[in-house]
Amino acid sequence: MVRKSKTPNYIKIAVDIAHRITNNEFVEGQKITGRTTLGSIYNVSPETIRRSVALLKDMNVITIHEKSGLIINSKNDAKNFLNKFKANSDFASINNDTYNLISERKKLDSKIEQNIDSIIQFATQLRNVGTIIPFESIVEKNSIAVGKSIGELSFWHNTKATIIGVKKNNEIFLSPGPYFTIQEGDILVYVGEDEVLKNVDNYIKTFDK
Structure with a gap:
């Protein structure tokens, strides 16, 4: 005021x-x-x-x-x-102006604090989102994954990634269980740390002889 x-x-x-x-x-x-x-x-x-x-x-x-x-x-x-x-009168004017400036500064400081809180919150959200952005890898012909279930592949044990979905023929199957069978052309949707992308690609690009 x-x-x-x-x-x-x-x-x-x-x-x-x-x-x-x-x-x-x-x-x-x-x-x-x-x-x-x-x-x-x-x-x-x-x-x-x-x-x-x-x-x-x-x-x-x-x-x-x-x-x-x-x-x-x-x-x-x-x-x-x-x-x-x-x-x-000049003193009263200066005093009044100073009071107004202090009041405005408090409002500005409050707004800055709100913006900082918003920035921190937004950055936290981005960081959290970053850990759950899913990766995708396509299962190629003759891949070791073709014809095998997720359980048979011991997918997490071999890649440290968790499959959250499989895209098949323009459909997506969410949270497929251990008996879900992988076929050629399927796209695996999975989450994990950054290194799992390389782990998965290396694993499913192992070809059966």
């Missing part, structure tokens, strides 16, 4: 009066309207005006006379007040 900075009305009014003094709308020694009239000019409550003039009084910009109203003390003090207010 972005933090919004809002200047209170009593400060805005004090700043406006100080601006009028520096612009010579009010001159040093001049009496300006009392708090009740100022309230109607700025359309705010008497309490807001009281806080405004108290702020100006504390900075020696004006003097408050209960019976005669408000007296302008010093144009220089009005300038000092505005400079101080500007410095405070």
Whole structure:
């Protein structure tokens, strides 16, 4: 959530009066309207005006006379007040911008962490998939596998591969049992470590004499 900075009305009014003094709308020694009239000019409550003039009084910009109203003390003090207010406003702005940047950085860090998690998860999935990508080998004419069952071939013992299917005449037979007979042209579908491809090819390309 972005933090919004809002200047209170009593400060805005004090700043406006100080601006009028520096612009010579009010001159040093001049009496300006009392708090009740100022309230109607700025359309705010008497309490807001009281806080405004108290702020100006504390900075020696004006003097408050209960019976005669408000007296302008010093144009220089009005300038000092505005400079101080500007410095405070700049600080508040920088502080607010910094808060927003920190908030945005947290969002960015969170998004980066999510992306890293996704990358790790995706890489893990790829690695896992890589271990189960099936290999395929075709049984050629006169191969030692022709006419023999998977059990007779002791396929895993000789190749360290596990047959998960056999493609035969555009059909695929999944999870064939030990009595499934292999024929010429069959395509063996199997899984295992990378070296099993070479093991299987070497084994089924052993030809009967």
